[in-house]
Amino acid sequence: MKQAILDMISQHKTIIIHRHVRPDPDALGSQLGLATILKEAYPEKAIYSVGETESSLVFLGEMDSIPDEAYSEALVIVCDSANQDRISDHRFNLGSKVIKLDHHPNEEPYGDVMWVDITASSTSEMIVELVENSEHLTLSKQSALLLYAGIVGDTGRFRYPNTKPETLRRTALLLEQEIEVNDFYAELYKRDLKMTRLEGYVLQHFEIHDQKVGVMKLKKEVLESFGVTSNESSQLVNVFSSVEGLKTWVFFVEEEDRIRVRLRSRGPIINGIAAEHEGGGHTMASGATAAYSWEETEEIVSKLIRIS
Structure with missing residues (x-):
């Protein structure tokens, strides 16, 4: 499969890389990391990264703005997106070929070629593996930093169970490029005043159900009062995760x-609950596209209580 992907990359003059909406560090790290690797290996090719901008992660890189005509005869690579509805910029189907490159459960197969590895910590780790299997692709300081960001994001700084020996070995390859790790962490965890104040609000108002399920409800007027967007609030999803006895939140x-629903777990499998509410994801880190009433959120809390 990896060789098929490498062959398709070498055969196309234009490559357009997508990822999921509301990008996290792995979505952007894998997308921009792969784009950087390909630009360095194939300077004669037209290589683009597309999707909406996430202001909190703009330090990782900018997106390209391209016309529909750019997709003519283009190879499209979709990184870190389990299903088509969540792909940022739905023009991905305009290309001549589509590759799905992902580490989430393959519940919605799509594309002409799929490389899905649910044992990988992140899609960024898979990009490192792709480089390992290529005689033409190499890592640089810039691409290594982007892929490091993705691995760090999806492993929780190497604390989650998805951190395998292979993950650390591939991370070592990135560190060999002498990336500026301290500068990266300073940017990743930088909080402006409004986010710091919202964090204080969350710590004061979250609830614990049955001594094992943490619940935070951020209403629209609260976000508006702090001047924080829904996307930005995702940075706080783990802010009370260290509370003793907490199993899911x-x-x-x-x-x-x-x-919008963001689910996290310290053991119980939660992606089934996410799937029941127009979502999905990993076994212990999932999200749901939507609940449509506060009554529905109570259903989700009840389900978490039952499995925790």
């Missing part, structure tokens, strides 16, 4: 027409 964030 959930953030409900009210948007214009729905309530």
